[in-house]
Amino acid sequence: MAKGIVVDLDGEQVAFDLERVDREKLYGKKLLQVVDASGQSCTTAWLTRDGGTVIPPGGLAFVYVRPEDLSTVERSELTSVDESGQPAPSLPSTLGVAQPAKGPIPPSRLLDFTIASVYALSPDAVGAKLLERLRAGEIFEVPFAYRGGAQELQSAFLLANDQGFFALVGAEAALGFIDKDAPPPEPVGEAEDDGEELDFSMM
């Protein structure tokens, strides 16, 4: 069993087991499948520009190179930095380690975050105050990092509904207020990719 979220509220700790919630588990999925004339499922591949070589799935290696001389850079030499060149903080995993609960926080705080993952929570304690307050409609925020390493610290928002307890994990969206004289946005261009392929069930 993987480590779960441990929350400390006023000195009382509650541990939750996690189960990832995603669209596939709730709604199933839709996939694009390409078949040949005899109905056999096909795979994508790359054909080189000269038409002489076919590269099957898994036939490519992705390497980091220096643009000036195309020499390769080992992954162990790479670091993540922000726009100013400051390295991303190296954070330990928060799983299995008690995290202080902040809150109750207003729903607007949760709405300021873009949620990247959702977990259904199974608490290990029945009568804890935290659970009572969650059931009463309060929302709490705790620091969250699934794995350790260089990354942006995320927040997990703990809340309850008639389906149970949940943790919504995400990072704060960089979408602030706009004044009348705000600088114009980048030029209008092509659509940003949704990053999802043919995954349009639900509704």
Place this chain on the structure above:
Amino acid sequence: MARSLPITDARKRDSHVLFETDAARERYHVVGPGGAAVRIDRLIRTTADTSLEALHHRFGGDEGLSQALVKGDPEVDLAAVGRRLSGASRVWLSPTDGILYSARSLQVVYGPDGVEKSRADFLDVEATVVPDGPPLVWSGRLMAADEVVRKFVFSRKLRLRHVDGLTYDFLHEMARTLQETGKLLFVGAGPKGQQPIILTRNGSPWRGFLDGRVEGSAYRLVLHLTNLELKAPPPKVAPEGTS
């Protein structure tokens, strides 16, 4: 990157405004030693002619392939491996006929239990929010934020912004109206606002809730998008024959 969309306000006036996505996902990027810029290159690792199936076919099965591997390196195409891939074309490969020149695309639907439910020819789904299409409708359906965050997961956000003085007034008024209600506005596409929001052809369908706040002359109008309800996943069913 900002794009244009048409939207109506509470007085059923419509206008074209810009929307932009959350840039938070690109807050960090990767650099090499000393902060040097790096980029990703694609190198050829193996080719279809040296796949296990192709080698089996070429050497007549396991025995022949084994002997060929002892004698040489038939699994490595020395002329191709390590070459940088650029300007290549994406193709479909049939397991028996090689590159397809005519393909049939199917949409296969699986249920939450992983069982295939249907398969049919794939049909493109057009975007429902386009500059020359019907505007996003002010539905009038308001929901409290406390209720919304317990029902839906918002995994994408669009911020609306003005393009000139008139649209500034338009959006600022919209944000002020929503702030005064203290609620979020359900927003959909199509003439009656009942269709899902699809931003690109074959893109994901979303439901939207418009959130408006003002601070003096500044405003913030964010369309929170969701394609996931906040529900517990169904319990796993043990395969037959197990307990």
